[in-house]
Amino acid sequence: MLDPRFVRENPEQVAELLRKKKFDLNVEEIKSLESERKTVQASAQNLRAEKKQASKQVGQLIGQGLSVDEAKAQVAEQLSKIDSQLAEAEVREQAILSALDEIMLGLPNLPHESVADGDSEDDNVEVRTWGTPREFTFEPKDHVDLGEKLGLDFDAGAKLSGSRFVVMRNKIARLHRALAQFMLDVQTGEHGYEECYTPYLVHGHALRGTGQLPKFEADLFKTNAEEQEQPHYLIPTSEVTLTNLVADSILEADQLPIKLTGHTPCFRSEAGSYGRDTRGMIRQHQFDKVEMVRIVHPEQSFEALEEMTGNAEAVLQKLDLPYRVVALCGGDLGFGATKTYDLEVWLPGQQKFREISSVSNCLDFQARRMQARFRNPETGKPELVHTLNGSGLAVGRAMVAVMENYQDEQGRIHVPEALKPYMGGIEIIE
């Protein structure tokens, strides 16, 4: 959430910035709701003050020896007048406040000044590339063709759960597990992240904290939808659980930065992407990811963004997979992010770079929703922290990249050097 105060004091400026993100802010609506809020709130407050006075008077009269009924009678007429006015004022007040609240919760984060203009991923800016795509002496296959004989079974996934699910078997399943273990070891052992195991099901408030709710409910899987009970949602990423670990807390300055990582499955309904990437495991309803989250001092978030991007890159470099780093343009930037770098790995089967990691700085956008603060020693006051999150990396897509980049003419996969310690002696997947 943006600072409501900033929004109402600078609606034009906010609208201008949000245009870069392709978000249309209705400035007039905000202005009129705001001015109405002020007048309604002021009158409701005055009425409450009067009512409070009257009630207090009853207490005082009783203290002076009047009976309760006599004391009540003294203020009855006055009170009934106040009550009817107050009831009306409160209805309006609540309607306006919830309308404003809904608008505020729906506003995306403001893009950083360094973010380029643009509508889609085609306008993202390449920052750097690493590695050289391998020259094949044969026609490289994509992971679906390669996986057919190796244990990557999309038909079995569909049989159990429908489209966009997969079953992995044998050495492919092992490779998938090895990748996750390897990534977790890199992030904990070499980059100082604390390993976490977190729930895969969360309450709505956690999703509200990181920004998936209320706006993106359609992208989530929801459980026990029967009314009454508070529903659980399957996490779309462990950014949700890792980041919300600091919700509703006031941290000491010396606890920062907090660096967390975890390996979890992620569940996405992929609403609105019916036609995209229907082949293979690029876009699944369930996939694994090793996530990185940092909770930092507000002055250090951009530095942390660069570092975290490097932390994700390290995994690709160790796997010797060519990739490029792009800075997302305004139109491609996510809801909570002010700036995002995507890592795109080279896929020989598609002859394309494909997203394998996304690292974002959310500033205080999530912290404000979560009420995650730290005590600033300079002011002695609690202030909002900054949060960042990034994939380090998406396990399924990393496996796709390994398969396609390490294939040979016979359709076998040669296990990358870095993964050998995790493969129990398996060097070739066939």
Added chain:
RNA sequence: GGAGGGAUGGCUGAGCGGUUGAAAGCACUGGUCUUGAAAACCAGCGUAGGCUAAUACCCUACCCAGGGUUCGAAUCCCUGUCCCUCCGCCA
């Protein structure tokens, strides 16, 4: 699944339905004292909104959340969430 207990300010922890936004202690901040520090003593110390030149007054709201009773609710009732104890079941 069943039976109980609990949720109060940064923390611990009081709080007969009526000047209680809330005792006390700790922590923190300023001061006195001291060569300095500690101790001791004094004072201050929540958040948000409104008003305002103002981080000054004043007003309103907030004692887990949402409803309700009442002239008046931190205090009574209902629902939800979370935590704890016991029983049952269970990997």
